[in-house]
Amino acid sequence: MIKHLTLTPDDIREINVLVAGLAEHFDTPEDPTFMHNASIYAHSLPIRVRQILNDFRLTEANDETICLISGYPVDDQKIGPTPPNRELKNDTPRTLKEQMLLIMCGSLLGEPFGWATQQAGYIVNDILPVQGDEHRQVGSSSDEMLMWHTEEAFHPYRCDYLALMCLRNPNRGATMVASNQVVCQLTESQIRVLFEPRFVIRPDEVHVEAHKVTLPKDADKMVPKASLQHAHANIARMINEPEKTAVFSGDPTSPYMIVDSLYQQGTDEEAQAVFNILINTINEQLTEIILQPGDICFIDNYRNVHGRKSFKANYDGTDRWLKRINITRDIRKSRSRRLTSTSRIIF
Numbered sequence: 001m002i003k004h005l006t007l008t009p010d011d012i013r014e015i016n017v018l019v020a021g022l023a024e025h026f027d028t029p030e031d032p033t034f035m036h037n038a039s040i041y042a043h044s045l046p047i048r049v050r051q052i053l054n055d056f057r058l059t060e061a062n063d064e065t066i067c068l069i070s071g072y073p074v075d076d077q078k079i080g081p082t083p084p085n086r087e088l089k090n091d092t093p094r095t096l097k098e099q100m101l102l103i104m105c106g107s108l109l110g111e112p113f114g115w116a117t118q119q120a121g122y123i124v125n126d127i128l129p130v131q132g133d134e135h136r137q138v139g140s141s142s143d144e145m146l147m148w149h150t151e152e153a154f155h156p157y158r159c160d161y162l163a164l165m166c167l168r169n170p171n172r173g174a175t176m177v178a179s180n181q182v183v184c185q186l187t188e189s190q191i192r193v194l195f196e197p198r199f200v201i202r203p204d205e206v207h208v209e210a211h212k213v214t215l216p217k218d219a220d221k222m223v224p225k226a227s228l229q230h231a232h233a234n235i236a237r238m239i240n241e242p243e244k245t246a247v248f249s250g251d252p253t254s255p256y257m258i259v260d261s262l263y264q265q266g267t268d269e270e271a272q273a274v275f276n277i278l279i280n281t282i283n284e285q286l287t288e289i290i291l292q293p294g295d296i297c298f299i300d301n302y303r304n305v306h307g308r309k310s311f312k313a314n315y316d317g318t319d320r321w322l323k324r325i326n327i328t329r330d331i332r333k334s335r336s337r338r339l340t341s342t343s344r345i346i347f
């Protein structure tokens with residue numbers, strides 16, 4: 001399931017020269033000029049990194065639905081304490097190198113982007129436990145297992161790839177994954193049903209809450225009112241009359257999947273029965289990845305579902321901490337939901 005590269009000392013040296021140079025010009029990876037040029041800066045990453053991500057993007061091998069680049073040294077002292085919430089973002093001076101590396105690697109797969117409705121519209125997100133969220137179905141939970149899902153399954157502009165970079169993971173919190181090879185356990189007629197638009201998915205609580213209040217971060221006073229109304233109307237429609245969609249598309253032997261174990265349902269009895277079988281099959285096939293500091297893990301969101309096991313949070317600055325980005329292969333499809341052609345924030 002995993003395509004794996006361990007960085008050599010030479011690779012790490014090359015990366016460090018590159019990020020040190022960039023850090024002289026940019027103090028945040030969110031800088032529009034950095035974002036704009038990240039795919040060019042990425043030309044200077046080690047050839048082995050460029051090669052593995054290019055292969056991952058183009059090959060779509062059945063046994064390579066996740067790409068893991070490991071071995072980048074993270075200085076546990078230097079990155080400072082795990083922040084108490086996901087909006088603070090004051091760690092950037094301490095995690096700039098890691099964030100830039102994550103964005104540049106992501107740029108080799110497509111365009112990194114953010115959601116106005118998530119983490120205040122930042123492109124680089126924090127995954128860390130937040131006090132009070134222990135039992136919620138959100139990335140900031142801890143005591144509760146985060147049920148597996150396709151990222152933003154309900155949304156037509158969901159990412160092609162989700163990238164997670166681990167900064168620390170002292171209690172070995174486990175990411176859970178299952179690939180589209182679950183299809184091997186299904187019958188032909190079950191697969192046929194999953195290819196039909198007989199399923200609905202409703203937005204999860206994070207998006208619903210945020211859509212009530214959040215304006216895009218790059219919105220100035222001129223945000224077209226009509227666009228925002230359109231966005232709000234859209235989310236209301238997704239909740240009240242969700243469009244029927246298929247679970248599978250593409251190649252029946254290696255399907256693209258949109259599956260959410262919590263928010264998706266069949267719209268008729270047969271579809272629901274087959275969906276239940278799929279859920280059970282995925283539950284049986286789940287495997288764990290315990291990310292180590294420095295690991296950069298690219299999950300193909302069309303060919304994998306992912307979730308996270310429960311773990312203990314201490315809220316003392318030492319908790320599990322990941323940086324996350326969403327990557328799309330085609331930013332143009334979301335143009336009506338971005339303010340400018342160069343904005344990377346979807347609202």
Ligand SMILES: O=C(O)CCC(=O)C(=O)O
Pocket residue numbers: 127139146151162174175176306307308322324
């Ligand atoms: O914490 C993890 O390992 C995965 C969290 C998750 O589902 C996500 O970041 O979308």
Ligand SMILES: [Fe+2]
Pocket residue numbers: 149150151306
């Ligand atoms: Fe997720």
